[in-house]
Amino acid sequence: MQTDAIVIGAGTVGAAIAFGLARRGLSVLVLDGDDGDYRAARANFGLVWLQGKGMNMPAYQEWTRRSVDTWPEFNTELTELTSIDLQYEKNGGLAFCLGEDDFEKRRQHLQTLHEQRGGNEPGFEMLDRAALEKLLPRVRFGPDVSGASLGLHDGHANPLKLLAALHKGIAKHGGTLRSRSRVSKITPGSQGFTIETQEERFFSSRVIIAAGLGSAALAEQVGLHVPLRPQRGQILVTERIEPLLPLPASGLRQTREGTIMIGATQEEVGFDTSTTGTAASHLSRKTVQLVPALADLTLVRQWAGLRVMTPDSYPIYAQSPVHPGAFVTLCHSGVTLAAVHATTIAEAVIAGEIPSALAPFHHRRFNVPKAA
């Protein structure tokens, strides 16, 4: 079986790129793994987020901003095509501050990011407690809450609806998605790549490795050595309640159905997707400090997922220099970056060249010897 492009991995990253390729008229085959594989796309919190991201990496700020700027049209296109409501909202997002020092640190952090970017529009406001209470009139904040930063470009969506819409969108544009098709081998040849699963063999002139934590072993086979590690994040979810939070916040958002999502831990525990009581109590305590009344709510679920982390946490986009046509695309912000993955990255794959604006995301940045 021969196609224009094979995407390995049907998570949010692979599905967005495959969607973009299929939409541009390529015949696309997406090969997805097994149910037992690590699936960050199904553990995601659901922020479409800019504020606070990209310290010492202005290219990442720019890239993220481009994605959040184009998310509204991306959302409209996907929704119209698939009739799936992504529950996307872009009304701004909050990061709460506890105490005056925290508030000032937050302001400085965002100001530094603004200066590093060198843009005209800061994209954030600092809200003192009174302004925050005015913005969220139904919420009674705990005594330690000093205010919040308001990211004007932030929003949120239902990450599972996004994934479902991408999968449906791929099919609508004539692409094929095969589950339980874990790729075991990529063999570069003179005319393209032979891709093998346990049972089948496929051929394509382009292959995009977007297999999350499974990507390192696959990328090796096309001469790309990507450093990756899992980072565990745990999330809690409450029962459904009347609308309380009109805006999402970092680590606290109310879904369209009414549940409150509480996240997320950052744990270096290797390939372990267990949930822990320690994390549940840490997340609960943090949340009750912000909004004491939430202590009354029943928690209905807790889960853990593994983030796809690079050494500096920023994405990797690279094409194999020895086997052109083979790309690796990795990041842990697949929801936020879905809009640019479906456009810019898909176009880069078609053009056979990663644009120079994305050169900072090549993994060669990890090979620079540290100055003594």
Next chain:
Amino acid sequence: MFRKLHEPSERAVTVFIDGVPARAEQGESVAAVLLRETPHWSRTTPVTQSKRAPYCMMGVCFECLAIVDGVASVQTCLTPVRDGMRIQRQTGKRSLSA
């Protein structure tokens, strides 16, 4: 639909379901009383507002949630009755104050 097989006699207590007095017996669960009393349901769901009644009676299914003495989303099958207890059928999404 359901009826008690014996008279509670000296173990009888009175609870109030949405303000209406109902006879119950010490030691039985609030869910058992809800099943006995018309209209038999305990809550409506948060999204589609469809009716739910106690089902598993052992703390697993969460269908029997109701407001008990002002506390919402109480699993009534795990909550024994108490004389004078105020039970409200819970409709739709819970609000934070109740």
